[in-house]
Amino acid sequence: MNDRRDAALQYAHENRPRFLDELKEFVRIPSVSTDPGAKGEMQHAAEWVAEQMHGLGMEKVKIYPTAGHPVVYGELLKAGADKPTALIYGHYDVQPAEPLELWHSPAFEPTQRGDNLYGRGASDMKGQVVISLKAVESLVRNGGLPINVKFIIEGEEEVGSPSLGDFIAAHKDLLACDFAINPDTGMMGADIPTITYGLRGLAYFELRVSGPDHDLHSGQFGGVVHNPAQVLCELIAGMHDEQGHITLPGYYDSVRPLDAEEREELGRLPTDEAFYLKQTGAPALDGEAGYTPVERVGARPTLEVNGLLSGFTGEGSKTVLPARAMAKISMRLVPDQDPEEVHQQLLRYLEEKSPGTIRWELIKMAGGPASITDRHLPAVQSLEKSLEAVWGKPASFRREGGSVPVVAQMADILGVDSVLTGFGLPDDNLHAPNEKIHVPTFYNGIDAFIHFLSNLAE
Amino acid sequence: MNDRRDAALQYAHENRPRFLDELKEFVRIPSVSTDPGAKGEMQHAAEWVAEQMHGLGMEKVKIYPTAGHPVVYGELLKAGADKPTALIYGHYDVQPAEPLELWHSPAFEPTQRGDNLYGRGASDMKGQVVISLKAVESLVRNGGLPINVKFIIEGEEEVGSPSLGDFIAAHKDLLACDFAINPDTGMMGADIPTITYGLRGLAYFELRVSGPDHDLHSGQFGGVVHNPAQVLCELIAGMHDEQGHITLPGYYDSVRPLDAEEREELGRLPTDEAFYLKQTGAPALDGEAGYTPVERVGARPTLEVNGLLSGFTGEGSKTVLPARAMAKISMRLVPDQDPEEVHQQLLRYLEEKSPGTIRWELIKMAGGPASITDRHLPAVQSLEKSLEAVWGKPASFRREGGSVPVVAQMADILGVDSVLTGFGLPDDNLHAPNEKIHVPTFYNGIDAFIHFLSNLAE
Numbered sequence A, B: 001m002n003d004r005r006d007a008a009l010q011y012a013h014e015n016r017p018r019f020l021d022e023l024k025e026f027v028r029i030p031s032v033s034t035d036p037g038a039k040g041e042m043q044h045a046a047e048w049v050a051e052q053m054h055g056l057g058m059e060k061v062k063i064y065p066t067a068g069h070p071v072v073y074g075e076l077l078k079a080g081a082d083k084p085t086a087l088i089y090g091h092y093d094v095q096p097a098e099p100l101e102l103w104h105s106p107a108f109e110p111t112q113r114g115d116n117l118y119g120r121g122a123s124d125m126k127g128q129v130v131i132s133l134k135a136v137e138s139l140v141r142n143g144g145l146p147i148n149v150k151f152i153i154e155g156e157e158e159v160g161s162p163s164l165g166d167f168i169a170a171h172k173d174l175l176a177c178d179f180a181i182n183p184d185t186g187m188m189g190a191d192i193p194t195i196t197y198g199l200r201g202l203a204y205f206e207l208r209v210s211g212p213d214h215d216l217h218s219g220q221f222g223g224v225v226h227n228p229a230q231v232l233c234e235l236i237a238g239m240h241d242e243q244g245h246i247t248l249p250g251y252y253d254s255v256r257p258l259d260a261e262e263r264e265e266l267g268r269l270p271t272d273e274a275f276y277l278k279q280t281g282a283p284a285l286d287g288e289a290g291y292t293p294v295e296r297v298g299a300r301p302t303l304e305v306n307g308l309l310s311g312f313t314g315e316g317s318k319t320v321l322p323a324r325a326m327a328k329i330s331m332r333l334v335p336d337q338d339p340e341e342v343h344q345q346l347l348r349y350l351e352e353k354s355p356g357t358i359r360w361e362l363i364k365m366a367g368g369p370a371s372i373t374d375r376h377l378p379a380v381q382s383l384e385k386s387l388e389a390v391w392g393k394p395a396s397f398r399r400e401g402g403s404v405p406v407v408a409q410m411a412d413i414l415g416v417d418s419v420l421t422g423f424g425l426p427d428d429n430l431h432a433p434n435e436k437i438h439v440p441t442f443y444n445g446i447d448a449f450i451h452f453l454s455n456l457a458e
Helices: A002-014 A016-027 A036-055 A126-140 A164-170 A228-237 A260-267 A273-280 A293-298 A339-353 A378-391 A405-414 A439-455 B002-014 B016-027 B036-055 B126-140 B164-170 B228-237 B260-267 B273-280 B293-298 B339-353 B378-391 B405-414 B439-455
Strands: A059-064 A071-076 A085-091 A111-113 A116-118 A148-154 A179-182 A194-199 A201-210 A302-311 A324-333 A359-368 A396-400 A418-420 A436-438 B059-064 B071-076 B085-091 B111-113 B116-118 B148-154 B179-182 B194-199 B201-210 B302-311 B324-333 B359-368 B396-400 B418-420 B436-438
Touching: A002 A016, A002 A126, A002 A439, A016 A036, A016 A116, A016 A126, A016 A439, A036 A059, A036 A071, A036 A126, A036 A148, A085 A126, A085 A405, A116 A439, A126 A148, A126 A439, A148 A164, A164 A405, A179 A405, A194 A378, A194 A418, A201 A228, A201 A339, A201 A405, A228 A302, A228 A324, A228 B228, A228 B302, A260 A293, A260 A396, A273 A293, A293 A396, A302 B228, A302 B324, A324 A339, A324 B302, A339 A359, A359 A405, A378 A418, A378 A439, A405 A418, A436 A439, B002 B016, B002 B126, B002 B439, B016 B036, B016 B116, B016 B126, B016 B439, B036 B059, B036 B071, B036 B126, B036 B148, B085 B126, B085 B405, B116 B439, B126 B148, B126 B439, B148 B164, B164 B405, B179 B405, B194 B378, B194 B418, B201 B228, B201 B339, B201 B405, B228 B302, B228 B324, B260 B293, B260 B396, B273 B293, B293 B396, B324 B339, B339 B359, B359 B405, B378 B418, B378 B439, B405 B418, B436 B439
Parallel strands: A085 A148, A085 A179, A179 A418, A194 A396, B085 B148, B085 B179, B179 B418, B194 B396
Antiparallel strands: A059 A071, A071 A148, A111 A116, A116 A436, A201 A324, A201 A359, A302 A324, A302 B302, B059 B071, B071 B148, B111 B116, B116 B436, B201 B324, B201 B359, B302 B324
16 A cells, blocks of 8 residues: 555655646646636646546546536546545635736736746646645556545635536536535645644625715815715725724624633644735734734634725826715635624624715625634544655644635535645735745645545544 | 907807817816826817917917926917916816716717717816807907907816926016906806805825725634724714814814805705705705705815725625725815815824724825905906896805815916806716716806906996
């Protein structure tokens, strides 16, 4: 058994340059799921994944159309009925690359500088998908996979996975498995093997405020109408109090409190104030009073402004009193908050606080609940052992601030736990200009995944 | 004398279709002064004006280059030394046309619908410039101008006239006159002949807030840094109190209070709450407590958000925690506020209120003080008589909310008063999509200007 694994590791080491080239190929496809004009590129990316599956001798490889972007499926079930079946999740879509002018090299032209490969999706999560495919390849070419594996690679993660729930529900038999593997989380540092056991949920909204029925001259009418941009600012300003608590009515009612044991565990993580200052470049940290940075990111809910737009934003000056103002606002949720519940809380806040001088509209966009995985699952223990084998030190356990809605869907619909892994680093600039993957960690990730698939067979 | 005037009026009536065609020609030139790419169009518009002056037999016609866009000058001084000399001001530049998608016909393709001619600049102020040129033409072709006239038509009014002060100072002899005529204000309604005796000043700023040194993933980092878009909203929200008063330190210290007599006069104007509701389409009016709408627009200072921009503003959702947020903020000033004084007040506000979790930068853009004209000037009385001759009713006197910085410059540098007139209407959509001029009022304006130039000779 270990021979097979060692042969696979050697194969992986020998093929590193080609593995990296294939990742570059994948990153070159601008599969931006939120862009209505990118249908063709989305299909192209799905075909790239299906092609990889065919190359590994997978069966039932198919690009399934959905109401949105397609889902790619493939399976390799030759390990035998006595071996476990893992469902490996991934997504081939990426975030928009804007603002383009801040990229040091083109977003969809993967470029290596030093130890990093830059490009949109390099880390989130084309790199992670390639890690899992290449670990499988290394084992397939060296005696075969020790466990049974199914892949489900979707194209809508970056827009909140709107079609995935229906797809999973419609294909429960096809997707039946013992547990899921989700490599869409990351590490706390290149030398800190990390296992994520908690994820935050997401509720995303667009708030539109309007007042006058057309843009006005700020001289002719400034002083008699309530400026919608000002009202939007007042509404947003009121959503936090001075201690950084969120003021939506009942917002914390469903939040599961942190117990002393977990706080102590989280307190041992290396992600301290200095870590967050370095990662963000902010002049000072901020957030909810009474919680440490790592608690605020992992175990406390937030409310963020993701975008603001109103009036004249070009160069120079235009004395317009704008008719409308818009904000993108999203919340990261923790157990046991529900996206629809916070939607209602936001509506109630707006109903209570918005003045009669304006009109407002709230559009609900992506959303999904938070999730927590039992860290004593056998599959989690296999992962722990694999990470230690590659990094030579025990893994750290943490709750992550990001959202992976599919984890909740896997639990609800298929009744399985997800083991969360992934080899992105905190400075990978996810969702930002100059996204990159750390190439040595990409290679370590392939090694760890080979160990992991091998350990799962034991 | 009246024969000459009556012949000019008849000529003007006979030539109305051609006058309108020439206005359309002028509107077709997209002379957007804030657009760095419009240099050629600005020159084109200046040449159009110079061509008109040549056609009227004017002398010393010249397009003067400045640090910004050129100034066009021309004069006709044949009335004799015993007649007064008026300096007629105008501007050939226009506001940007954005947002283009809200125009019902293209902004620079003048289009007549009903009694209105739609196009950017049709009212502000190409229409007003054409009114003055065509009144002069009508008199020149029918016995000659009864007074001496100089024209100064600039190309930077919509960006705050940054070059005009230097130009006036450098050409004091050329511009010497008894008074200035500035037709850049408007009427309160098509049947309400209006004389404006007060104008608000302007101070325009761009406020930039930054926090993290790059856009962050709102899941990975939401909770530990202060969101710059949220901070910007908080800073803006704090600039007004609940009574609509502006909270910048010392903001009202220099504001000249309204006396009882002026409040009573302003109270007789027809621009009541219903008027402003109809003109703006807002669900309700708003503004500073303790003042009527007409007082708030004409005699009280304001602070408006003219634009907001941060993070992701496209379609769909992007979970970014933006590194930066920007607002365009401007104040309309009243006597005796000073633009530099309010600049310092805004700086003090930001120094006091901005948290240490972000960085901010304030960029000062256009600015000019407010002005008030003595309504008992002979030239103002000539205008009053002219408006009554055309509309058959006495003129209303008001203070207008807009800003015409050149009025203060004429007073400071040339030592002359400005008579403010103009024939734009409140629903002309100045600075907004679907700007238009009311064609019957455009024709009445030409008649009134012919009367005015004639009355000034008496």
